[in-house]
Amino acid sequence: MPGDPRVTLPLIRTENLDVRQGGRLVLHGIDLSIRAGEIVTLVGPNGSGKSTLLRAMIGAVAPSAGRVVRAPDLRIGYVPQTLSTDPHLPMTVRRFLGLPHAITDTQAQAALHRAGLPHAGRQQLADLSGGQRQRILLARALLHDPHLLILDEPTQGLDQPGSAAFYRQIAAIRAETGCAVLMVSHELHVVMAASDRVICLNGHVCCEGHPEHVASAPEYRALFGTGTGGALALYRHEHGHDHHHDHSHTDDEHA
C-alpha cells in the first residue's frame, strides 16, 4: 500500500523519461523517485521542464520514451498553478469542491480545515484573495486523502508572508497525514528551509540531494549563482543559456 512505512519502494518513479512538447525534446533521461512522507522540491530556470515533468508524473502528458511507474493504488492530489475556472462565475467554495465528483459535507469540511480555511465553504470563489484561492485548490487536492501531493508553483503571485504561510501549511499537512510532497518553487530561501530533498532540473536532472548539498553543487551554482541575490537574478534568465554539466550528478544522488 502506498504510504505504508514498511514499504521501501518509491511511491512514484520515472525511468529514463523523455518528453516532447511542440516537437521539441523538453525532458531527457529523467530518473527520479519520490518516497513516502518526503518533501521534494523541483527547482530550475524558466522553461526547464518543471511543469512538464509534474504533468508527466500525473499522467497528463505522455512520455516519448521511458516510463512513469506508480505504486499500486497510489492516490495523487494535484495543485495546479492557478484556478482554471472563471473567477467571476458565481460559485461557492463548497460547490467548487464538489466538481466534478460529488463529495460529502464532512469531506469538504475536513479538506478545508487541513488547507487552513475551515470557514470558507459558503464564500464565493470570486471574493477570495489569491492566497485563499490557492488554499481552495489545496483543499480540492486533499479531498481524497492523497499519498502524494503534487504542487506546481503554488505560491505564484503571493507576497512573501502569504507564501511562507502556505508552505507552513504544507509542512503541517505532511506532519499530520504523512503524505509525500513534490512541488515546484522559485523561492529558494523557502525551498532550502522546507524541503528534505531538492532536484535541480534543466531538461535533465542537473543535481539532487539535501538542500545544502544542492546549493553548493557546481551544477546548481552554474545555473543559479551563489548568494541569494545571484540565485534570484539567475532564476530570471532564459532557458537558452549555456549549460556545460549535462548528466553530471552530485555524489549523494543515490543516497
Ligand SMILES: Nc1ncnc2c1ncn2[C@@H]1O[C@H](COP(=O)(O)OP(=O)(O)OP(=O)(O)O)[C@@H](O)[C@H]1O
Ligand atoms: N503544450 C505545449 N506545447 C508546446 N510546447 C510546450 C508545451 N508545454 C510546454 N512547452 C514548452 O516546453 C518547455 C518547458 O516548459 P515547462 O512549462 O515545463 O517549463 P517550466 O520549467 O515549468 O517553466 P516556468 O518556470 O516558466 O514555469 C518550454 O520551452 C515550453 O515552451
